[in-house]
Every structure is written in structure tokens, then in C-alpha cells.
Amino acid sequence: MKADEVEFVAEVARAGAGLSVERDKLYVIESRLAPVARREGFGSIRDLLLAARHRREGKLMWAVVEAMAGGETSFFRDPAIFARFRDEMLPELARRRGRAPVRVWSAGCSTGEEPYTLAMFLLEEKDKLLAGWTFDILATDLNDNSLEAARAGIYGEYALRNTSDVLRRKYFKDAGDKKLQANDLLKAPIRFDRINLSDDSKMLFQKGIDVIFCCNVLIYFDLASKRRVVQHFYSNLLPGGYLFMGHAESLFQVNESFRLVHFLGTTAYSKPTALQAAGAKK
Amino acid sequence: MKAKLHSQLQAQIKKLDSISAAPAILTPLLNMLRLPSDKIRVEKVVELVSYDGSIAAQCLRLANSPLFGCREIETVRSAVMALGLERVRSILFGLYVNRVIPQDKWVIDPDAFWRHSLGCALVTQRMAQKIEYPEPEKAYMAGLLHDLGFLVNSVLYNEDFRECLRRAAEQHVPLHVIEEQVLGFTHCESGQMLCEHWGLSKELVDAARCHHDVSLLPTAGPLACLVHLSDLLCRARYLGYGYDEIMGVDLGSDAAWQTLVTTFPALGNMDLVRFTLDIDGAMDKIVATVDSVFGVKKIAALATT
Numbered sequence: 001m002k003a004d005e006v007e008f009v010a011e012v013a014r015a016g017a018g019l020s021v022e023r024d025k026l027y028v029i030e031s032r033l034a035p036v037a038r039r040e041g042f043g044s045i046r047d048l049l050l051a052a053r054h055r056r057e058g059k060l061m062w063a064v065v066e067a068m069a070g071g072e073t074s075f076f077r078d079p080a081i082f083a084r085f086r087d088e089m090l091p092e093l094a095r096r097r098g099r100a101p102v103r104v105w106s107a108g109c110s111t112g113e114e115p116y117t118l119a120m121f122l123l124e125e126k127d128k129l130l131a132g133w134t135f136d137i138l139a140t141d142l143n144d145n146s147l148e149a150a151r152a153g154i155y156g157e158y159a160l161r162n163t164s165d166v167l168r169r170k171y172f173k174d175a176g177d178k179k180l181q182a183n184d185l186l187k188a189p190i191r192f193d194r195i196n197l198s199d200d201s202k203m204l205f206q207k208g209i210d211v212i213f214c215c216n217v218l219i220y221f222d223l224a225s226k227r228r229v230v231q232h233f234y235s236n237l238l239p240g241g242y243l244f245m246g247h248a249e250s251l252f253q254v255n256e257s258f259r260l261v262h263f264l265g266t267t268a269y270s271k272p273t274a275l276q277a278a279g280a281k282k
Numbered sequence: 283m284k285a286k287l288h289s290q291l292q293a294q295i296k297k298l299d300s301i302s303a304a305p306a307i308l309t310p311l312l313n314m315l316r317l318p319s320d321k322i323r324v325e326k327v328v329e330l331v332s333y334d335g336s337i338a339a340q341c342l343r344l345a346n347s348p349l350f351g352c353r354e355i356e357t358v359r360s361a362v363m364a365l366g367l368e369r370v371r372s373i374l375f376g377l378y379v380n381r382v383i384p385q386d387k388w389v390i391d392p393d394a395f396w397r398h399s400l401g402c403a404l405v406t407q408r409m410a411q412k413i414e415y416p417e418p419e420k421a422y423m424a425g426l427l428h429d430l431g432f433l434v435n436s437v438l439y440n441e442d443f444r445e446c447l448r449r450a451a452e453q454h455v456p457l458h459v460i461e462e463q464v465l466g467f468t469h470c471e472s473g474q475m476l477c478e479h480w481g482l483s484k485e486l487v488d489a490a491r492c493h494h495d496v497s498l499l500p501t502a503g504p505l506a507c508l509v510h511l512s513d514l515l516c517r518a519r520y521l522g523y524g525y526d527e528i529m530g531v532d533l534g535s536d537a538a539w540q541t542l543v544t545t546f547p548a549l550g551n552m553d554l555v556r557f558t559l560d561i562d563g564a565m566d567k568i569v570a571t572v573d574s575v576f577g578v579k580k581i582a583a584l585a586t587t
Contacts (some may be wrong), residue, residue, distance in 0.1 A: 005460075009408075057566075058566065059562065059563060060321050077546060087528065088528055088530055092530075143310065153405055181348050224292060247559070248555075248559060249555070250554075250555035250556060251555075252553035252554070253555070259534060259535065260532065260533070260534060260554055260555065261513065261530050261531065261532050262514070262518040262526060262529065262530075262531045262532075262533060262554075262558070263518065263520075264517075264519070264520070264526055264528075264529060265519070265520060266519055267518075267554075267555060267558060272531070
């Protein structure tokens with residue numbers, strides 16, 4: 001990378017999320033941007049940055065910011081996904097299943113932002129949509145350090161930047177050093193576990209799941225492994241269940257059984273119910 | 283009952299022209315552009331466009347807009363050449379429509395309307411190119427005009443249509459569902475009649491009529507199917523009517539998709555997630571173009587009524 005490219009990345013990361021990029025750690029910058037370039041369909045980091053720079057495209061700029069934030073993600077990162085989960089999927093589940101326990105799986109939960117966000121959404125509906133229901137969230141990751149951080153649930157301002165004061169007061173406690181820690185109420189519905197998505201024997205045991213969130217995890221998998229994991233997800237889900245993936249991720253030519261569903265502002269894959277499957281065959 | 287309603291509607295639509303304030307030059311221009319392309323005299327089009335300052339300005343604006351690469355185009359002639367006759371025709375229709383509606387009659391936010399229409403035009407055209415449909419410009423036109431019925435309903439059934447939009451937004455359901463309950467007909471039907479009244483081609487009329495239900499036609503043409511799918515896609519990407527809809531659309535199982543796949547096998551090779559992402563990427567351009575071309579001022583946003 002050239003000096004002006006590094007400068008550009010540092011500036012974008014600073015303006016976008018107040019991140020400070022250490023300009024001398026070239027290998028860190030490159031190792032974070034390379035997967036983004038691949039994912040966005042560019043031949044090299046240089047091409048990615050050229051496009052971001054000249055087209056000033058919001059999506060690309062943000063991808064660069066996120067990459068530079070590293071594993072550090074945030075709560076409510078993709079509001080459309082969680083809003084559709086709450087407004088469209090939960091009512092549908094309620095209609096179909098009555099008050100059976102809702103099981104949600106955050107596959108590749110990293111340092112826990114996603115499962116805690118899900119927990120907040122579900123807890124907020126506890127007295128409304130989900131009155132009388134039980135629910136549990138399975139949060140898994142391959143990386144022990146990430147899981148340990150997730151279990152501890154301590155976050156700084158960057159991760160919490162989209163979390164309202166009301167939610168902060170309700171679900172977090174002060175952890176000193178300007179940080180907040182998830183309280184017991186927020187931790188209660190979540191079960192953290194180490195699962196390697198490529199480990200067939202463990203994947204087989206996950207059953208009866210309603211919704212799987214696996215965002216920006218499979219982008220690092222090759223096609224054959226991706227196919228295997230997604231086939232497992234298909235068996236893990238109950239009929240009518242949904243799989244959410246990252247924005248730029250697609251099951252095109254990966255899996256034919258899932259059906260792509262467009263929601264307002266987001267897409268999800270659904271496992272057809274017996275009725276839908278029969279209708280499709282006609 | 284429905285037949286009576288339809289003939290009433292038809293009679294009203296015929297009167298629409300007389301209440302419009304469309305510039306006189308538009309009619310001969312549109313007549314000229316309605317001819318087969320080998321019969322159109324480009325010089326005559328340039329001349330007619332030049333007569334009306336506002337039309338000329340719109341052509342220049344669009345030719346210089348982000349969609350056309352922000353080139354420096356300064357003459358009407360080069361603007362017309364850069365845009366192509368089909369695109370000029372679309373602009374004229376847009377202008378025409380804008381002036382048919384008196385400002386106080388807009389029920390839907392004009393910004394939302396033009397974003398949805400132009401978004402749909404661009405997506406229809408893009409999809410047409412992907413599946414190698416022979417006339418992508420016609421697809422653009424079909425997308426642009428599919429919701430003309432909104433304008434008919436705004437002018438002729440102002441209060442009732444306002445109520446439709448209010449209820450649709452409140453219940454987060456598609457507008458045509460409520461229109462059927464409140465008005466007894468939908469913008470698809472009134473749009474179809476306006477398209478017929480304006481002498482548009484049968485394919486464009488069909489696209490307006492069937493864009494929410496392709497099964498209305500015994501054999502839905504590709505244009506109607508394309509518009510139906512792009513309309514859904516646009517609404518799923520915040521290019522709808524200005525309110526949030528509860529949806530959950532499986533395009534791959536849609537009758538329109540199935541019909542198209544049999545005629546255009548290339549559709550089977552389309553990664554819809556990628557395509558949807560393309561639309562997200564083009565969104566800024568769509569919004570910028572609508573703003574620069576139509577320069578619509580927010581007149582009566584739904585929220586304020």
C-alpha cells in the first residue's frame with residue numbers, strides 16, 4: 001500500500017467512527033482490507049480504495065470503516081435486520097406456533113454484540129408480543145478469546161453508539177473506565193458455547209431453531225465448506241424458520257433449498273414449511 | 283356495479299386534459315415521439331424542445347446528472363443526442379404528468395412518487411438488460427409510468443385517496459389492497475384507463491394494469507412481469523410510497539418470475555441478492571437524479587396531513 005492510500009484509510013476510519021489507525025502497522029491494515037476487497041468484488045485493495053475514493057460510495061466507505069474497527073462491532077449494527085425480526089418474524093411465529101419456546105442462534109457471535117442485541121429485542125417484547133413465551137438465544141463462536149469477551153459483556157462507547165440511554169440503563173451496569181457491562185437480566189436468555197461451524201458432529205446436534213443469524217461469517221469460507229455449513233443450517237431450522245446473513249452474502253449457487261425472501265430494507269433466507277414446499281412442487 | 287364504476291371513471295379521465303396546465307408544446311412533441319423511431323426527425327424534436335425553456339432545462343439537467351456521468355453538456359441538441367429519443371420521451375411524460383396534477387391535489391408526497399417511479403424505471407430497465415429483453419428503453423418507460431393511476435386518483439378522488447394512503451400507512455399494507463376496499467377500484471385500473479386515453483402502446487397499458495397482479499392477463503407479457511418484480515423490489519428497498527410496508531416477498535416463487543424464466547432463461551442465472559445490492563448502490567444516484575430532473579418541492583408530505 002502506498003502512503004496516500006494508508007492516509008485515506010486512516011482518514012475514513014477517523015471520520016466514519018472515530019477510530020485511530022496505526023499508520024505504521026501496514027500488515028494489520030492490509031489483512032483487514034483484503035477480505036473486504038474480495039467480498040466487494042475487487043481484484044486488490046488498491047482497486048477497492050480507488051473505487052471508494054473516486055465514487056465516494058457510502059457502502060464502500062463504511063465497509064472500510066468496519067474493517068478497520070476489526071472484530072469490534074456494535075449493538076444494533078444492522079437495524080433493518082432486527083426490525084424485520086421483531087415486526088414480521090415474531091408475529092408470524094406467534095401465529096404458527098402458539099407459545100412454544102423461541103430459539104434463536106447467533107452463529108459466529110464474535111464478542112457478543114449480536115446476541116445481546118437480540119436479547120434486548122426479545123426482552124423488550126417480553127410483556128407485549130412475547131407475553132407468556134419463553135425464549136433462548138444460543139450464541140456460538142470458534143474463537144475462545146471472543147467467547148470470553150462475549151461472556152464478560154463489557155463494552156466501550158464505539159460498540160454502544162447506537163444503543164439508547166433507556167436501554168443502557170435497563171440492561172447494563174457501570175464497569176468503570178467509561179465502559180458498560182451487560183447485567184444479569186440481559187445475560188440470562190443467552191447461552192454461550194464454542195462451536196466450529198465446520199465440525200459436522202457438533203452441527204448435527206443443533207435442532208429446533210427458529211431463526212439463525214450468521215452475518216459476515218461465511219465470507220471467509222470456501223465454497224465447499226460454505227455449502228456444508230448452510231446445509232446444516234437448513235436441517236437445524238424448523239420449517240418456516242429463517243436464516244439471516246450479512247448484506248453482501250448470497251446463497252446463490254450455494255444452496256437450492258432455502259428460499260430468498262425480500263423484506264423492507266433487508267433480505268433473509270427461509271426454510272419452506274411443508275405446505276410451501278408442496279406448493280412449489282406443483 | 284364494477285362496470286358502472288369503470289364507465290364513470292373513464293368519463294372523468296376524459297375530462298382530465300381540460301383541467302391540466304401542460305404546456306402546449308408537449309402535445310405535438312409527444313405525438314412526434316410516438317412515431318416509430320425511423321420516422322422521428324431528430325432536428326424537429328430538438329427544435330420543439332428548444333421552444334419551451336422548462337423542457338429544455340430538464341433535458342440539460344438530466345444529461346448533466348450523475349446518471350449520465352455529469353458531462354458538460356450545454357446545448358439542447360447535444361442533450362437530446364446524449365439522452366436518446368426514448369429518454370427524452372420519458373422526461374416529457376414526467377413533465378406532462380407533473381403539470382396535469384394541480385399542486386394542491388398531490389396526495390402522495392411527489393418526492394416519494396417520483397423516486398418510486400424513476401427507481402422502478404431504472405430497475406425495470408436494468409433487469410430487462412440482464413435478461414436480454416430486446417427493448418430495455420421500453421422497459422424503462424413501462425417502469426416510469428406504471429403508477430399513473432395514483433395521479434388519476436389524486437385528482438379525481440382526492441379525499442378518498444388520501445384516506446386510502448392514510449390507512450395503508452397505518453396498517454403497513456400495500457396501497458392497492460386498501461384502494462379496493464375504499465374506492466372499489468385500484469390505481470392499476472385508473473392507470474390503465476389513463477394510459478389508454480393517452481394512446482400508449484398495449485404493452486404499457488398492460489404493465490400499468492397488471493403490475494400488482496400478473497394473473498389478470500391470460501398471458502402476461504414480459505413487460506408487465508418485469509414491472510411487477512421491479513415494483514416489489516423497489517418497495518423492499520425504501521423506494522416505495524413513503525411509508526413502511528410489512529412484506530416478505532419471495533420473488534423466485536412469484537408467478538411473474540416463473541413466467542419470465544420460461545421466456546428468458548438468463549433470469550435463472552441472476553443472483554437476486556447481488557442485484558438488490560446493485561439497487562442499494564444506485565440509490566443515491568436515483569435520488570439525486572429525481573431531485574435534479576423534477577426538482578419536486580415537498581408539497582404535502584403524508585406526515586403533515
